[in-house]
Amino acid sequence: MNGLTPHLSGDWMQDEKDFQRRIQQIGDLVQELDTIADPEVRTRAKTLVQLILDLHAAGLERALEVIAGNNEFGQRVIDDLGRDSLVSSLLVLYGLHPLDVDVRVARTIEKLIPQVRKGGAELEVESAQNGFVRLRVKVTAHGCGSPTKTLKTLIEDAIYEAAPDISGLQIEGLDAPTSSGFVPLGQLNSMSVSSATPPAVADGDSPSELRLAV
Numbered sequence: 462m463n464g465l466t467p468h469l470s471g472d473w474m475q476d477e478k479d480f481q482r483r484i485q486q487i488g489d490l491v492q493e494l495d496t497i498a499d500p501e502v503r504t505r506a507k508t509l510v511q512l513i514l515d516l517h518a519a520g521l522e523r524a525l526e527v528i529a530g531n532n533e534f535g536q537r538v539i540d541d542l543g544r545d546s547l548v549s550s551l552l553v554l555y556g557l558h559p560l561d562v563d564v565r566v567a568r569t570i571e572k573l574i575p576q577v578r579k580g581g582a583e584l585e586v587e588s589a590q591n592g593f594v595r596l597r598v599k600v601t602a603h604g605c606g607s608p609t610k611t612l613k614t615l616i617e618d619a620i621y622e623a624a625p626d627i628s629g630l631q632i633e634g635l636d637a638p639t640s641s642g643f644v645p646l647g648q649l650n651s652m653s654v655s656s657a658t659p660p661a662v663a664d665g666d667s668p669s670e671l672r673l674a675v
Contacts, residue, residue: 480547481625484554518555525557546622553626562624566594569623573616580612582634592628594620598635609635 491510497503528535542548543559552558558565566589577584577598587595598612613635620630 480550481621484550484625514555518557521552521555521557549623550625553624562592562626563589565624566620566627569619570596573619576615577612580615582612584616587633592626593631594624594627594629595631595633597633600634 494503494506494510497506525539528538531538539559543552549558553562560568570584570586574584578601581601583599583601585597585599587597589595596616598616600609613632616632617630620627
């Protein structure tokens with residue numbers, strides 16, 4: 462294929478942060494397409510990217526349908542895929558994750574509460590609507606007294622790993638500025654790609670599409 466081949470090495474993306482860095486790179490490159498002076502070349506470049514996205518989305522959805530066809534075993538496999546941080550982010554990107562964003566956020570916060578408490582603070586949910594999550598952290602006199610920055614990083618990393626598609630995350634009660642290395646997938650979508658409401662995988666509908674503004 463003209464020297465272009467998929468990189469299938471197992472160490473290509475080691476962790477969620479690496480995945481997010483690559484998402485950022487993709488977003489930057491997609492944005493640069495708008496700087497192409499020739500309108501025909503610009504349109505062809507965007508169409509190429511869109512065709513690749515559509516192909517991947519259709520292939521992923523078909524794979525999930527085949528897996529889901531194996532009754533309870535297939536559902537367990539899908540659940541396992543949804544719990545894998547890298548695969549989970551990929552499913553979110555294509556609107557195919559088996560759990561919606563609210564469920565993923567709620568489950569993550571439930572796991573975070575005892576960890577934050579051990580760090581000398583209490584974690585509360587102020588609101589979680591329309592993909593925007595507002596949390597409040599109250600520092601207590603108990604626990605091992607983790608630094609503010611450490612607590613903030615712990616919360617941000619956990620939330621973005623489980624739900625990279627949130628539109629925003631605000632943590633009140635901690636003075637350290639937000640400095641997570643993650644780039645929400647919603648940010649990529651808002652830059653150059655728009656995501657349709659994902660259909661249920663079992664419905665057999667066409668995959669949700671990421672659309673480039675050509």
